Structure formats: structure tokens, C-alpha cells
Amino acid sequence: MNPQVEVQLIAVVIAAACALPGVFLVLRRMAMLSDAISHTVLLGIVLGYLISNSLASPLLFIGAIAMGVITVWLVELVSGSGLVREDAAIGLVFPALFSLAVLLISRYAGNVHLDTDSVLLGELAFAPFDRVSFLGLDLPRALVTGAGALSLNFILLFLFYKELKLATFDPALAATLGFTPTLIHYGLMTSVSLTAVTAFDAVGSILVIALMVAPPATAYLLTDRLPRLIGLSVAIGALDAIAGYWIARLFDVSIAGAMATMTGFSFLLAWLFAPRRGIVAQALQHRNRREHFALQMLTLHLLNHEGSGDASIECHPRHLIEELRWQPAFAGAIVRRAEQRGLVRQQGDILCLTEQGRAFARDL
Secondary structure, rough: OOOOHHHHHHHHHHHHHHHHHHHHHOOOOOHHHHHHHHHHHHHHHHHHHHHOOOOHHHHHHHHHHHHHHHHHHHHHHHHHHHOOOHHHHHHHHHHHHHHHHHHHHHHOOOOOOOOHHHHOOOOHHHHHHEEEEEEEEEEEEHHHHHHHHHHHHHHHHHOOHHHHHHHHHOOOHHHHHOOOOHHHHHHHHHHHHHHHHHEEEEHHHHHHHHHHHHHHHHHHOOOOOOOOOOHHHHHHHHHHHHHHHHHHHHOOOOHHHHHHHHHHHHHHHHHHHHOOHHHHHHHHHHHHHHHHHHHHHHHHHHHHOOOOOOOOHOOOHHHHHHHOOOOOOHHHHHHHHHHHHHOOEEOOOOEEEHHHHHHHHOOO
């Protein structure tokens, strides 16, 4: 298989694997825990190496996953004291554990291939050169481990979808129905830890965070349905990974950096142009509500003074500026809009309601 294709395939598989648990992190407002876990698993790897004295030992993998769960437990322990909030607890726990890992590497593992730069940044371009034989096929190790993490996350999601959904949106109801929200929570955190461990060797922790948070956050702006949110998160993550690869190739820059940048760009597009939640859509909705309210005020004002002795004054367009305290430009725009919608018509110097305009005013 072409190395370029392999790099893109690895990125897509890892993006999908990260998106599945990332959806529930975003929904639970715990997105920054992915940042903490993706850094502190390094301490588990270092401890596993120091115990086994081998980079091939399964203790590295087990220690990394365990350290991710311990990170979550410590964050909850600190925030549960009530002395600091959860965001501050994350800021206290993960720098301490990550710094300890850096110190242990520099002191006891300086001569082995175990460094913080590779963990933080990764290098997808080198992933195809580390290969294993799987089912008779010669495949990149990162592709096999990434596919394993994706398969496991998908199986867990399929088996515990109802429990995850209920514990995410209504933990109290989940507990009442006999589920254990705490067990579900730590199961999710274990999945996050496992995904981070299997992914950061190839892509680095920075891209793991970006793929775990940005695509679900982008999808959240586009839909309210959980199944569609999960599907969109996976699709957006995969598209960002492919687009990031080709941008990196075009400009000769870091592949992981370009992919992380694309996740931010996708979120920016959704933030601006999402159909209902985007900034542009909200601005249009605000303008439409303001216009509708102004039309209601205009037609009600004309209805109250229709046929009265002071109609020639009250129904004059210039009087609207004083009576309704509108700016001249805004008053002119609302009158034109009312005429376009057939609510009013101008007779001489005054505005008169049409039958449609009277019905519009009486509906208030």
C-alpha cells in the first residue's frame, strides 16, 4: 500500500476512534479532561518502563490506561473538596503528573527512545515504517492499534448506548433506574485513556486532544440528535484528517499540526454558519425578530389612530420617529417593509392599514 494512503488511513481511523468518546466528553462538559489524560498517560508509560525495563512490555500500556483513570479520580477528588472548581482541579493535577513524568524521563530514561516531544507532537509521516504482521498482512502498527481502539469504542458504544445516553443527560434518573452513573463515567474515562494511549504514539497528544474535542464540538453546532451527532463527529474528524494531510503536503509543514488546524477551521465555519446556532444565523434571527416586533408596533399604532381626528398627524411617517422613538433610517426601512408585505399603503401624506395589516395588528 502506498505510504501516503497509509498515513491518511491511519489519521482517519484515529480521528474516528477519538470522536466516539469525544462526543460524550463534550456533552458532559468535560472536554478538557481529554487534555489532562493525553498528557498524564506519559507518567504511566514511564512507570511501566521503570518497572519492566522494556519498551515492549505490556506494563507500559496498562500503566498508561491506569494513569488516565487515576487522573480523573484525582481531579474529582480535588474538585469534590469544594475548595476549587473542576477546571482549576484539572489545571492542578495534570501539570503535576506530566511534570513528574518529564523528570523521571530525564533522570532515569534519558538514553531510551522515550521523549516528551514525540508524545506531544507525534509524526504521522513515520508511522508507516513501524510495521507488524496482522492476519497475514503487513500493516503499520499505528493502523492496527488505531483500528483496535476504534473497534473497541464502537462495540462499547453499541452495547452501552442507552446507559451512556441516560447517564449523560440525566444521571439522577439513571441512578433511579438501577444504573451506576459512576461506573459508566469511569468506563468512559477508561475508553478515553485507551484511545489516547493508542493514538498519541503516531499523532501526538496535541492532535489527540484536537480530534477528541473539535469534531464533536463542531457537530454539536449542527444537530440536536445524538445518533446524528456521533455520525457527524466521525465524518468531520475524518475529513479534517484528510484535508490536514494535503495541506501539510502542499505547504511542507507538520502533518499533525495541519490536521489540528483543520479541526479548528471546521469549528470556525460551523460557529459562523451553522443553520441555527451559528453567529450569522443568530444575527439573522435577531434581525428578523426585531423587524417583526417593529411591524407589530407600527400596525398597532396605526390601528389605534385609524379614523380618529388626529390620524393626519399620528399616521404621518415623520411622526413615527417621535412617537415610537425610531431612528429615521430604521423608520423608513420598516415602513418600506410593511408596504412590501402588504400591511400598509400610503394615501397622500399618511399611512393606512390594509385588511391584511389590520388582521396582523389584531393578532397581537
